[in-house]
Amino acid sequence: MKAARIGQPNFMEMIDLPVPVAGAGEVLIRVRASGICGTDIHIFRGEYLGGYPVIPGHEFAGVVEQVGSGVTRFAPGARVAVEPNIACDNCANCLQNRQNFCLNWQAVGVTRPGGMAQYVLAPEKAVFEIGDLPFEQGAFMEPLSCVLHGVERLEPQMGDQVAILGAGPIGCLLLQAVRLRGAAHVTMVDKNTDRLEMARALGADVVLDDLNALKPDHYDAVVDATGAVAVMSRAVDFTRHGGKVLLFGVPPGGKMMSVEAFPIFRKGLTILSSFTSLRNSLQAVELLRSGRIDVSKLVSHRLPLEAFQHGIELIEGGREGVMKVMVIPNA
Numbered sequence: 001m002k003a004a005r006i007g008q009p010n011f012m013e014m015i016d017l018p019v020p021v022a023g024a025g026e027v028l029i030r031v032r033a034s035g036i037c038g039t040d041i042h043i044f045r046g047e048y049l050g051g052y053p054v055i056p057g058h059e060f061a062g063v064v065e066q067v068g069s070g071v072t073r074f075a076p077g078a079r080v081a082v083e084p085n086i087a088c089d090n091c092a093n094c095l096q097n098r099q100n101f102c103l104n105w106q107a108v109g110v111t112r113p114g115g116m117a118q119y120v121l122a123p124e125k126a127v128f129e130i131g132d133l134p135f136e137q138g139a140f141m142e143p144l145s146c147v148l149h150g151v152e153r154l155e156p157q158m159g160d161q162v163a164i165l166g167a168g169p170i171g172c173l174l175l176q177a178v179r180l181r182g183a184a185h186v187t188m189v190d191k192n193t194d195r196l197e198m199a200r201a202l203g204a205d206v207v208l209d210d211l212n213a214l215k216p217d218h219y220d221a222v223v224d225a226t227g228a229v230a231v232m233s234r235a236v237d238f239t240r241h242g243g244k245v246l247l248f249g250v251p252p253g254g255k256m257m258s259v260e261a262f263p264i265f266r267k268g269l270t271i272l273s274s275f276t277s278l279r280n281s282l283q284a285v286e287l288l289r290s291g292r293i294d295v296s297k298l299v300s301h302r303l304p305l306e307a308f309q310h311g312i313e314l315i316e317g318g319r320e321g322v323m324k325v326m327v328i329p330n331a
C-alpha cells in the first residue's frame with residue numbers, strides 16, 4: 001500500500017508498505033477520505049506530541065476490509081470512521097473517566113500509523129459505524145467529537161451571545177454546536193471573507209473581518225478557534241462580566257500568551273480549555289447523520305495522497321476558499 005509519511009519535521013515522503021494484517025481485536029480499514037487538520041500541520045512542522053517517522057491522518061473514514069479475532073461489532077464491508085485517541089482504560093486518569101488524559105495515550109495518526117495511507121489498523125473500540133453517511137462527512141466525526149467536548153465544557157446557556165474567533169472548519173462546527181445548545185446570537189470573526197460567507201450560510205448572525213470590531217466586555221462566551229496566541233490573548237477583552245472564555249484552537253508549543261491579569265479578576269471570568277474528546281463519537285455520528293450539524297459544504301479541496309504536503313501548504317497559505325482539505329488515498 002501507499003502511505004504519506006512524515007520522516008522528520010518538514011519532510012514528507014511517499015512510501016510503499018505491506019498492507020497491515022488485523023490482529024486480535026483489530027479492524028483493518030480501507031481509507032476513503034482523510035482530512036488534514038491543524039494538528040497535522042503542527043506534526044509536520046515539529047510542534048506537537050509524538051515522534052518521527054509517523055504516518056499522519058487522524059480524521060478519516062472508510063470501509064472495513066478485514067477484522068481480527070474477537071472483533072464482534074464489525075464485518076468486512078462496514079462503513080466506519082475512527083476515533084483516533086486510544087485510551088488504556090486502566091490508568092489513574094482512565095479510571096476516573098478522564099480517558100482523554102490517559103497516561104498511556106496513543107493516537108492513530110500521531111503516535112501510531114494514521115489515515116494518510118491506503119489502509120490503517122485501529123482497535124475495535126475506536127471504530128464507529130457511519131451508516132450511509134458519505135465518507136467525507138464521516139471523516140468529520142473526529143473534529144466534531146472534539147467540538148462537542150469543548151461545547152460540553154463551555155456549557156453555553158439558552159439565549160447566550162457568543163463570539164467565535166476563526167471561521168475555518170472548526171469555527172463552523174463550533175458555530176453550529178453552540179446554536180444547538182441554545183445560543184441566541186453568534187458573531188464570527190475571520191480575515192478570510194470566503195470563510196465568513198460560509199459561516200453566515202451556516203447560521204452566524206454577524207460576521208466580522210476585524211477582531212477589533214467585536215464589542216468590548218459584551219459576549220457571554222468567547223471561543224477561540226484559531227490557536228494563534230495573539231488572537232487567544234484578546235478573547236478576555238470581549239467577554240462580559242461573569243462570562244466564559246473557551247480556548248479551543250491548538251496553539252503551537254513553546255509560544256507564550258500574554259493577558260492583562262486584572263480584568264480576569266474584575267470580570268470574574270471562567271477560562272476553559274478543551275483537549276480532544278471524551279466519548280463523543282456516537283453523538284457526533286448522530287448529529288452528522290441527522291443533518292443537525294451540516295458539513296456537506298466544508299470540504300474545499302480533494303487531493304491524492306501524494307499531495308499531502310501541498311494540502312498542508314494550502315491551509316497554511318490561508319488563501320480565500322480554503323476550508324477542509326480532504327485526501328483521497330484510494331482514488
Ligand SMILES: [Zn+2]
Nearest residue numbers: 037039059143
Ligand atoms: Zn484534528
Ligand SMILES: [Zn+2]
Nearest residue numbers: 088091094102
Ligand atoms: Zn489510561
